[in-house]
Amino acid sequence: MESSPLFSIGLPVSLFIIMVGIGLTLTVRDFGQVTLNPKGMIVGTIAQILLMPMAAFAIASMLSLTPALAVGLVVIAACPGGATSNLFTLLSRGNVALSILLTVSASLIAILSLPFFTNLALVQYFGESAEITLPVGKTITMLAVIVLLPVATGMLIRSRWPERAQRMENGVSRFGAAVLLLLSILLLWESRDRLVQLFLDAGPATLLLNLAGIIVGLGFSRVLGLSRWESMAVAVELGIKNGTLAFMVTLTLLESSEMSVPVMVYSLLMYMVGFLLVVAGQKLIPASSPAT
Numbered sequence: 316m317e318s319s320p321l322f323s324i325g326l327p328v329s330l331f332i333i334m335v336g337i338g339l340t341l342t343v344r345d346f347g348q349v350t351l352n353p354k355g356m357i358v359g360t361i362a363q364i365l366l367m368p369m370a371a372f373a374i375a376s377m378l379s380l381t382p383a384l385a386v387g388l389v390v391i392a393a394c395p396g397g398a399t400s401n402l403f404t405l406l407s408r409g410n411v412a413l414s415i416l417l418t419v420s421a422s423l424i425a426i427l428s429l430p431f432f433t434n435l436a437l438v439q440y441f442g443e444s445a446e447i448t449l450p451v452g453k454t455i456t457m458l459a460v461i462v463l464l465p466v467a468t469g470m471l472i473r474s475r476w477p478e479r480a481q482r483m484e485n486g487v488s489r490f491g492a493a494v495l496l497l498l499s500i501l502l503l504w505e506s507r508d509r510l511v512q513l514f515l516d517a518g519p520a521t522l523l524l525n526l527a528g529i530i531v532g533l534g535f536s537r538v539l540g541l542s543r544w545e546s547m548a549v550a551v552e553l554g555i556k557n558g559t560l561a562f563m564v565t566l567t568l569l570e571s572s573e574m575s576v577p578v579m580v581y582s583l584l585m586y587m588v589g590f591l592l593v594v595a596g597q598k599l600i601p602a603s604s605p606a607t
Contacts, residue, residue, distance in 0.1 A: 524581065
């Protein structure tokens with residue numbers, strides 16, 4: 316599976332299309348508005364870029380994961396929020412504008428932070444002499460091409476043809492969900508003979524990682540003074556990860572199905588937890604009072 320064109324070519328192309336979809340939701344004005352009240356951006360970005368990878372290292376050590384599973388857990392933790400996180404934020408009555416900007420800002424920072432944490436995990440769990448390495452230059456170039464360029468393209472389309480951008484936005488979101496579902500199904504099929512064991516191996520770690528993000532988003536954010544509206548957005552961003560990007564790293568760059576197992580399990584669990592967040596948001600956040 317690792318050498319299949321589906322992953323070496325299909326994953327980057329699919330991710331490019333998904334990131335165009337994120338760009339379709341943005342305008343230059345959106346970036347200006349967030350500077351008026353940047354606390355949510357600061358808290359959410361730090362949590363995504365630093366706290367989640369640190370939590371993954373802690374969980375991997377606490378549960379004594381195998382090296383491959385530990386690296387895969389760090390990879391998914393170091394990935395930014397996924398494109399579908401914006402939809403979950405909307406349904407859970409979170410701050411959608413904050414969600415979108417957190418997705419984009421973390422995606423841009425991930426160009427540097429994702430290779431750093433991945434190689435740190437490879438050294439930590441495989442040793443400095445490990446043959447498996449993440450090529451930093453190639454990774455940065457690839458991420459720049461499939462993050463910076465498509466986001467800018469989407470923003471350009473929205474500025475020139477806003478009605479067309481609005482029609483395209485829903486289709487791109489559905490495409491992203493379909494890609495992630497297809498990848499998970501293919502990996503599930505490949506691992507069907509040991510599926511129960513994989514969930515036993517990676518399930519507890521990925522669930523703990525997901526819950527850690529939710530707790531930081533809903534609890535720690537409130538302690539720091541964010542509103543329930545903002546805290547819900549941060550929680551969803553930390554919980555709904557860009558699984559397609561993680562698959563690209565583990566399958567295309569690292570060429571490891573074993574490292575993809577935590578990505579697969581996390582990608583399945585995060586939607587279950589996401590729907591619970593939607594239910595909680597509908598009950599806890601008044602629709603008419605988003606700033607509370």
